[in-house]
Amino acid sequence: MMLRKILVYTLFFYLLALLQTTILAGFEMLGVINLIFVSVVLINLFDQAKDYSGIYAGLSAGFFLDIFSAAFIGQNILILLALALFIKIVLKKYVWPPAL
Amino acid sequence: MKLTKRNKILLIIVGVLIVLSLNFFQKEVKGFFYFISSPIQKNLRQTNGNLSDFFVGIFRGEIFKQENRELKLQIQRLLGEKGFWQALQRENETLRGALELGLQKEFRLALAEIISQDIGQDSVLINQGSKDGLSEGMPVITQEKVLLGRITEAFDDFSRVALTSHQESSFDVAVPDRNVSGLVRGRGGQSLELDLVFQDKEVKEGDLVISTALGGIYPKGLLVGLIKTVERSDIQPFYQIVVSPFFDLSETKTVLIILDF
Numbered sequence: 073m074m075l076r077k078i079l080v081y082t083l084f085f086y087l088l089a090l091l092q093t094t095i096l097a098g099f100e101m102l103g104v105i106n107l108i109f110v111s112v113v114l115i116n117l118f119d120q121a122k123d124y125s126g127i128y129a130g131l132s133a134g135f136f137l138d139i140f141s142a143a144f145i146g147q148n149i150l151i152l153l154a155l156a157l158f159i160k161i162v163l164k165k166y167v168w169p170p171a172l
Numbered sequence: 173m174k175l176t177k178r179n180k181i182l183l184i185i186v187g188v189l190i191v192l193s194l195n196f197f198q199k200e201v202k203g204f205f206y207f208i209s210s211p212i213q214k215n216l217r218q219t220n221g222n223l224s225d226f227f228v229g230i231f232r233g234e235i236f237k238q239e240n241r242e243l244k245l246q247i248q249r250l251l252g253e254k255g256f257w258q259a260l261q262r263e264n265e266t267l268r269g270a271l272e273l274g275l276q277k278e279f280r281l282a283l284a285e286i287i288s289q290d291i292g293q294d295s296v297l298i299n300q301g302s303k304d305g306l307s308e309g310m311p312v313i314t315q316e317k318v319l320l321g322r323i324t325e326a327f328d329d330f331s332r333v334a335l336t337s338h339q340e341s342s343f344d345v346a347v348p349d350r351n352v353s354g355l356v357r358g359r360g361g362q363s364l365e366l367d368l369v370f371q372d373k374e375v376k377e378g379d380l381v382i383s384t385a386l387g388g389i390y391p392k393g394l395l396v397g398l399i400k401t402v403e404r405s406d407i408q409p410f411y412q413i414v415v416s417p418f419f420d421l422s423e424t425k426t427v428l429i430i431l432d433f
Contacts, residue, residue: 090213090216091216094213127184128184131187140288141290142334145191145202146191
């Protein structure tokens with residue numbers, strides 16, 4: 073189940089990175105919207121308490137962001153992983169019931 | 173086997189370390205992904221301008237504009253059938269345009285196509301690389317002699333071009349009408365600023381900015397942009413000038429690389 077999720081996220085973020093660097097690059101509204109970034113936030117917000125797939129989403133999203141940008145490989149991975157972990161910690165501390 | 177929480181975190185750390193080690197083969201890894209993605213990106217980019225304009229039309233509520241875009245998309249679909257011939261025609265036109273401007277006499281040029289735009293917006297990927305004789309530092313222009321930027325990373329079959337608006341870009345320019353020289357810096361978001369112009373000189377909105385050979389980064393006489401705003405400051409000796417660049421990425425499909433100058 074988890075492996076399937078990882079594969080789906082990898083494919084999803086690869087396609088999203090392709091869209092972001094082509095079609096969405098020319099679509100500006102209040103600056104350029106980074107859909108990869110937004111997707112990682114949403115996936116982690118709606119992730120289940122015991123599910124770690126949001127972290128893997130951050131990892132694969134960061135990887136493709138790094139590949140299709142001038143950044144060194146790892147820069148966006150670390151940023152998105154930190155973001156995913158931050159959301160998880162906040163949800164665990166303030167939102168999810170303690171039993172979870 | 174069920175992974176414990178500790179093992180999961182360890183797995184992620186190991187994964188990150190493996191990915192970081194990919195930096196030792198960055199050119200090969202990125203080159204591989206560009207190679208497998210370039211056919212898809214090329215097709216997606218062809219619809220780029222139309223689709224973004226289409227969404228803008230919706231948000232502005234301009235019904236007629238929207239209809240116009242739909243019709244344009246239909247035309248685009250029909251034209252898509254002749255895609256291959258169209259691409260050849262475009263290359264032909266670019267080269268012909270360059271010949272008419274005398275660019276071929278002035279510089280030794282190579283032709284390339286823009287494949288994708290960086291997510292950070294101020295660099296693009298072109299479909300020619302070190303195998304085609306391209307190397308880092310080579311200036312990239314359009315057929316209208318508009319300066320686009322310079323190659324910052326050359327892969328085997330692809331190259332990354334940092335636009336003049338890239339935050340790490342700076343080069344010498346001149347305002348020929350006013351006999352003024354200065355330094356253009358990238359501000360990101362496809363915007364430029366002109367610095368080191370003393371306030372005792374006269375510059376105005378709409379003045380043309382061209383490159384100079386000073387610094388040896390770009391050849392002289394390439395079109396950079398037009399002065400957008402000029403602000404005077406009492407505490408600084410220089411003007412604060414914003415320059416709007418000439419290049420328009422949504423319109424630019426093919427570019428020329430100056431191999432030597």
